[in-house]
Amino acid sequence: MSDVDDRNHFIRDIVRADLASGRVTQVVTRFPPEPNGYLHLGHAKSITLNFGLAQETGGRCNLRFDDTNPEKEDVEYIEAIERDVRWMGYAWSEGPFFASDYFDRLYDWARHLVEAGHAYVDDQDAETIRETRGTLTEPGRESPWRNRPVAENLDLFARMKAGEFPDGARVLRARIDMASGNMNLRDPILYRIRHVRHPRTGDRWCIYPTYDYAHGQSDAIEGITHSLCTLEFADHRPLYDWLVERVPTRARPRQYEFARLAITHAVLSKRRLIELVREGHVAGWDDPRMPTLAGQRRRGVPPAALRDFCRRVGVARADSRVEAGLLDHCIREYLNRHAPRRMVVLDPLKMVITTYPEGRSETFETVNNPEDPQAGTRPVTFEREIWIERGDFMEDPPKKFFRLSPGREVRLRSAYLVTCEEVIRDEGGEVVEVRCSHDPESRGGDAPDGRRVKGTLHWVAASTAIGLEVRLYDHLFAAAVPGSEGDVFDDLSPDSLQILSGAKAEPALADTKDGETVQFERQGYFCRDPDSRPGALVFNRTVGLRDSWAQAQRKTGTTGTAGRKAES
RNA sequence: UGGGGCGUAGCCAAGCGGUAAGGCAGUGGGUUUUGGUCCCUCGAUCCCAGGUUCGAAUCCUGGCGCCCCAGCCA
Numbered sequence: 263m264s265d266v267d268d269r270n271h272f273i274r275d276i277v278r279a280d281l282a283s284g285r286v287t288q289v290v291t292r293f294p295p296e297p298n299g300y301l302h303l304g305h306a307k308s309i310t311l312n313f314g315l316a317q318e319t320g321g322r323c324n325l326r327f328d329d330t331n332p333e334k335e336d337v338e339y340i341e342a343i344e345r346d347v348r349w350m351g352y353a354w355s356e357g358p359f360f361a362s363d364y365f366d367r368l369y370d371w372a373r374h375l376v377e378a379g380h381a382y383v384d385d386q387d388a389e390t391i392r393e394t395r396g397t398l399t400e401p402g403r404e405s406p407w408r409n410r411p412v413a414e415n416l417d418l419f420a421r422m423k424a425g426e427f428p429d430g431a432r433v434l435r436a437r438i439d440m441a442s443g444n445m446n447l448r449d450p451i452l453y454r455i456r457h458v459r460h461p462r463t464g465d466r467w468c469i470y471p472t473y474d475y476a477h478g479q480s481d482a483i484e485g486i487t488h489s490l491c492t493l494e495f496a497d498h499r500p501l502y503d504w505l506v507e508r509v510p511t512r513a514r515p516r517q518y519e520f521a522r523l524a525i526t527h528a529v530l531s532k533r534r535l536i537e538l539v540r541e542g543h544v545a546g547w548d549d550p551r552m553p554t555l556a557g558q559r560r561r562g563v564p565p566a567a568l569r570d571f572c573r574r575v576g577v578a579r580a581d582s583r584v585e586a587g588l589l590d591h592c593i594r595e596y597l598n599r600h601a602p603r604r605m606v607v608l609d610p611l612k613m614v615i616t617t618y619p620e621g622r623s624e625t626f627e628t629v630n631n632p633e634d635p636q637a638g639t640r641p642v643t644f645e646r647e648i649w650i651e652r653g654d655f656m657e658d659p660p661k662k663f664f665r666l667s668p669g670r671e672v673r674l675r676s677a678y679l680v681t682c683e684e685v686i687r688d689e690g691g692e693v694v695e696v697r698c699s700h701d702p703e704s705r706g707g708d709a710p711d712g713r714r715v716k717g718t719l720h721w722v723a724a725s726t727a728i729g730l731e732v733r734l735y736d737h738l739f740a741a742a743v744p745g746s747e748g749d750v751f752d753d754l755s756p757d758s759l760q761i762l763s764g765a766k767a768e769p770a771l772a773d774t775k776d777g778e779t780v781q782f783e784r785q786g787y788f789c790r791d792p793d794s795r796p797g798a799l800v801f802n803r804t805v806g807l808r809d810s811w812a813q814a815q816r817k818t819g820t821t822g823t824a825g826r827k828a829e830s
Numbered sequence: 831u832g833g834g835g836c837g838u839a840g841c842c843a844a845g846c847g848g849u850a851a852g853g854c855a856g857u858g859g860g861u862u863u864u865g866g867u868c869c870c871u872c873g874a875u876c877c878c879a880g881g882u883u884c885g886a887a888u889c890c891u892g893g894c895g896c897c898c899c900a901g902c903c904a
Contacts, residue, residue, distance in 0.1 A: 445833075576843050
């Protein structure tokens with residue numbers, strides 16, 4: 263994993279060429295979210311691209327809210343977005359900016375367009391405008407108001423602004439070409455009347471600029487050099503250029519489009535995400551199963567892993583869908599080197615070491631992270647009664663199962679080699695306890711005679727164990743491409759959340775803070791959830807460890823071990 | 831039958847006329863007090879068909895397939 267992005271993509275080529283040719287002396291990009299929803303993985307790609315490009319070229323990147331449609335926008339989103347961008351590891355030196363900061367200038371520039379005969383006030387209603395726009399194969403028809411005198415247009419536009427007309431009564435349109443093959447050039451609407459209170463400008467305005475008009479001009483105002491957006495805006499580029507060339511500015515921002523991010527087993531459209539939240543399919547915007555940045559944060563995904571993911575995904579113009587497994591890989595790679603190890607038993611089975619004296623206990627210094635010597639060690643208490651993972655014991659094991667089974671010797675991590683001598687069951691035949699003998703010579707986990715055991719188990723001393731709730735999350739959608747065969751919600755996975763309430767952990771786990779991610783040895787990475795309270799910890803599974811044993815079992819059709827799901 | 835894009839290995843993605851990078855997934859093997867990590871191992875002639883060229887994934891022509899556009903959303 264590396265934040266140094268050495269791989270190339272076409273936008274970086276363009277940026278470097280512009281710098282080399284002197285077209286620009288400094289790269290200025292912007293990340294322009296509309297505050298009408300939470301940021302998600304798709305935005306992470308854009309954030310990484312925009313801020314990353316500015317960072318690596320010594321330029322700057324503005325956070326700019328595209329708040330031109332007060333009907334859908336809300337301050338709640340503004341705060342969430344700022345928090346998420348910061349969490350991704352990026353900062354803006356000035357601002358944040360808002361398109362609404364430019365409403366006055368935008369209005370003046372619109373008057374300028376009118377004066378030059380490039381825009382006019384159209385009295386037609388929405389329906390008429392739609393009908394006269396033509397179709398994909400037929401040209402549109404010009405509005406009867408298209409050739410209105412400049413003075414009249416100016417007057418009407420001023421009165422629109424003054425609030426003299428009701429919503430939808432008139433619009434300001436660019437005067438381009440009703441017969442263009444590009445629908446965006448068929449006299450696109452620049453301003454519409456909306457008597458709606460704006461989150462930031464309040465009631466000062468009742469006319470609001472459309473995206474097409476506001477975006478490019480805001481770019482010009484901010485001195486943006488490279489305006490990066492997704493593919494569906496490619497058709498808007500001619501309009502983007504048309505406007506910026508006719509408005510009184512010397513700035514010449516250029517728009518470049520790249521393919522938006524799509525991921526398997528997930529849905530990334532704002533509309534879908536809002537439905538998931540509103541209809542209660544998830545616990546909220548920050549549900550760990552959500553592809554929102556808030557959700558990923560709560561899931562325990564490190565921002566560095568997300569940046570790495572975006573880097574690996576690349577930037578191109580081909581529509582694509584990345585496998586969710588790539589994100590998992592990035593998360594594991596980062597956490598493997600950074601997350602301290604702890605022993606936690608998710609599905610406890612009691613083990614009594616019959617040869618170990620009752621009442622006695624001892625402490626072992628255990629390494630916190632074999633990948634990071636700096637992480638140090640911690641003491642772990644061992645005693646006669648401990649908890650082991652139920653799935654680590656099988657009375658009648660399949661071939662190559664090298665965990666515990668009758669007569670078999672395994673290692674208890676950092677402690678002793680133990681051999682299963684007896685199995686205790688309840689009336690129902692359920693195994694409730696396994697009894698083992700231990701080899702006192704194997705203190706620490708190695709036998710002095712050099713004999714080897716194939717299995718190493720994690721365990722937790724019974725008397726000092728702390729209980730906790732563990733939430734095992736899996737893909738929200740079972741289908742790789744949700745909705746590809748019907749309704750999206752039919753593809754919601756029934757197994758996306760499994761709650762384990764009886765897990766047992768070594769005491770050191772209590773020393774974590776909310777949001778901290780640790781590795782539960784042999785199981786996966788887990789992040790302490792803010793729902794945690796003293797004595798009632800809650801951990802979310804961020805991602806499971808790779809599990810070649812479970813994978814092999816799946817392949818041979820054998821039932822996998824309980825509580826283990828690596829999932830790709 | 832309009833306009834704009836895209837098509838390189840299961841999934842991403844380099845390549846910009848000189849004889850197919852890399853990552854993920856998968857395979858086989860080694861190391862291992864996490865069946866984790868780590869280390870080796872194995873895969874494509876580039877949507878198709880013609881053409882230009884000593885030579886083409888890269889240029890030309892013609893097909894085929896997929897995506898986007900008819901919001902006073904962004």
